[in-house]
Amino acid sequence: MSNRLANPHLDTMASDFLYHLDINVANTQDTSDIQQKFGDVRVVCTGGTASRMRELALYMRKVLGVSDPSDPVDLCERGHRYAMYKVGPVLCVSHGVGSSTFSVVLHELLKLVKYARCQNPIFLRIGTCGGLGVPPGTVVVTKDAFNGLLRNEHQIAILGKLVVRPAQFSEDVIKNIMEYGADPNDGFQTISANTMGTDCFYEGQGRTDGAICEYTEKDKMDFLQKCHDLGIRNIEMEASMFASVTKKVGVKAGDVCVTVVNRLEGDQVTVTMDQKHEFEQRPFLVVGRYIKKLLSQNLLK
Ligand SMILES: O=P(O)(O)O[C@H]1O[C@H](CO)[C@@H](O)[C@H]1O
Numbered sequence: 682m683s684n685r686l687a688n689p690h691l692d693t694m695a696s697d698f699l700y701h702l703d704i705n706v707a708n709t710q711d712t713s714d715i716q717q718k719f720g721d722v723r724v725v726c727t728g729g730t731a732s733r734m735r736e737l738a739l740y741m742r743k744v745l746g747v748s749d750p751s752d753p754v755d756l757c758e759r760g761h762r763y764a765m766y767k768v769g770p771v772l773c774v775s776h777g778v779g780s781s782t783f784s785v786v787l788h789e790l791l792k793l794v795k796y797a798r799c800q801n802p803i804f805l806r807i808g809t810c811g812g813l814g815v816p817p818g819t820v821v822v823t824k825d826a827f828n829g830l831l832r833n834e835h836q837i838a839i840l841g842k843l844v845v846r847p848a849q850f851s852e853d854v855i856k857n858i859m860e861y862g863a864d865p866n867d868g869f870q871t872i873s874a875n876t877m878g879t880d881c882f883y884e885g886q887g888r889t890d891g892a893i894c895e896y897t898e899k900d901k902m903d904f905l906q907k908c909h910d911l912g913i914r915n916i917e918m919e920a921s922m923f924a925s926v927t928k929k930v931g932v933k934a935g936d937v938c939v940t941v942v943n944r945l946e947g948d949q950v951t952v953t954m955d956q957k958h959e960f961e962q963r964p965f966l967v968v969g970r971y972i973k974k975l976l977s978q979n980l981l982k
């Protein structure tokens with residue numbers, strides 16, 4: 682990552698308050714305090730819920746051999762929006778449901794790592810998703826991110842106009858996660874496939890069990906089959922935004938999600954909370970091995 686983002690206005694700002702993180706960059710010309718706190722960060726892990734990110738932080742302690750019996754501290758608690766935990770060079774940050782909440786914290790995290798002068802940080806999303814023709818519990822590492830229009834791009838309204846940006850994750854991050862993170866002995870499958878990121882859990886993902894539905898079961902199945910034909914094996918709500926924003930600013934990123942339902946067999950997520958919890962640990966295993974390799978072999982070029 683160069684030390685510049687895709688915004689020339691930042692160069693003219695004397696200070697920058699990262700509002701939702703409750704982190705104040707009091708002097709953008711001298712960020713030594715931010716560098717001291719966050720300058721060692723190499724990997725920024727994100728995921729929907731605060732509890733998952735707290736558990737990931739505890740898991741990363743084990744992976745990185747950090748012996749610390751204390752409760753992980755939420756560094757953004759006073760922001761009351763997102764939770765952030767730090768374990769050595771790994772940040773674990775919650776992002777809420779969907780691209781709109783994620784994009785807010787993503788902008789602020791990208792500025793944070795810039796002010797902290799982090800060296801080529803990698804951003805990861807560790808999430809849950811619906812599967813397409815794969816059994817629940819499968820871990821999917823996203824190749825290309827499609828939006829709800831089945832385009833490999835992200836669309837956003839800016840100044841009253843539609844702006845379209847490409848949505849690809851870094852090829853070497855995908856390759857390295859598959860090579861160093863996936864393990865055939867895990868007892869579950871880890872695959873690399875395309876992902877659809879939608880703006881709505883119900884109609885946007887072709888469900889017939891939302892509060893509104895104006896299509897038939899056959900329309901839904903035809904759409905899901907079309908997704909499948911495009912190589913899409915999982916559906917979630919952030920992939921295309923995440924891929925496009927990180928690509929635009931030149932930060933390497935990857936999306937690793939576990940399926941909690943096979944959408945070719947139904948819409949309702951019926952896994953028990955215990956089973957969901959067990960499934961949520963699976964991307965931890967994959968990402969944990971990848972991060973360990975990343976940090977030990979200095980793949981962070
Ligand atoms: O489990 P997380 O990370 O929240 O991700 C998935 O779950 C949420 C919907 O239930 C969406 O945010 C979707 O992308």
Ligand SMILES: O=c1cc[nH]c(=O)[nH]1
Pocket residue numbers: 809810811812882886916917918941942950
């Ligand atoms: O079907 C699903 C399950 C989890 N998250 C999603 O976005 N969709």
